[in-house]
């Protein structure tokens with residue numbers, strides 16, 4: 609059995625050395641006679657695993673002591689409600705930028721708790737672009753400004769960090785976290801479901817500026833209260849211990865690769881190769897305005913949708929898995945996160961080129 613190239617959008621491929629290390633440590637973590645899965649989260653061993661993961665993440669992403677790092681549960685989607693519950697405070701409304709399906713879900717959830725001002729939207733364009741910031745109708749009185757730096761389904765990515773003035777900037781970085789350098793100090797809160805670029809599902813990483821803690825509404829469930837989670841080092845209850853451990857292995861692996869700068873260069877190269885090929889080949893197309901094409905998720909269509917099934921079958925046979933586009937978009941999508949080796953992108957391009965020659 610050999611490893612395939614898995615282009616799944618999430619849960620996504622993990623670095624092979626990480627899986628191997630997890631395998632080696634599965635039955636007996638460093639002489640403890642236990643799997644990490646079987647350890648008390650209060651044990652010295654697990655606390656050390658957890659603290660090391662946080663330290664490595666802080667180092668990788670350049671997170672200062674002004675921020676708390678939380679390892680929460682419930683995926684990125686639970687943050688769609690956790691964020692308004694914690695950050696709306698006394699304010700009446702929050703600003704949201706609508707650039708695709710994940711933005712819309714965040715907006716729909718926030719509306720349950722307060723007034724949402726959609727300050728800009730690219731829905732009219734079919735979400736192929738990002739509205740210029742000069743046209744955003746943000747309000748100086750908003751509790752926060754929420755946006756989705758990378759729309760995983762549409763394959764649309766911001767190539768800039770919005771300027772939110774004194775309003776805290778909140779970002780759903782589920783599918784772009786640690787894929788390229790980002791200045792964390794520009795943000796009030798960053799969150800990311802783990803299963804794209806960080807580790808297995810079941811974990812969501814939240815990076816929150818400490819002055820934003822302690823503003824949760826009274827009715828906020830304890831498990832969703834950032835202050836409570838921060839005060840208890842993300843162990844108010846039993847955390848997703850194994851996911852946390854694996855995330856820690858991924859952080860170590862990222863450091864060995866040269867960190868986020870090095871990953872950014874590799875990711876840029878991988879994405880550019882694939883988009884260049886798509887643009888140069890009449891058989892394939894990607895609709896996104898080039899400047900805003902995602903480095904992580906590359907949707908593309910074939911000239912004839914009737915060939916989709918055959919394309920996917922041929923891809924599977926070569927060990928190029930999970931290329932089917934999201935059900936709402938159709939076509940194909942190649943997710944090429946940090947853990948997708950450049951060789952995987954090369955193999956995909958090779959296959960796409962042969963398929964177009966034979967069937968185009």
Ligand SMILES: *Cc1c(COP(=O)(O)O)cnc(C)c1O
Pocket residue numbers: 618682683684685686710756758759760780781782783801802804
């Ligand atoms: C995958 C994803 C989510 C949802 O993540 P869950 O952990 O499944 O809730 C939210 N936002 C973005 C940008 C995503 O890519």
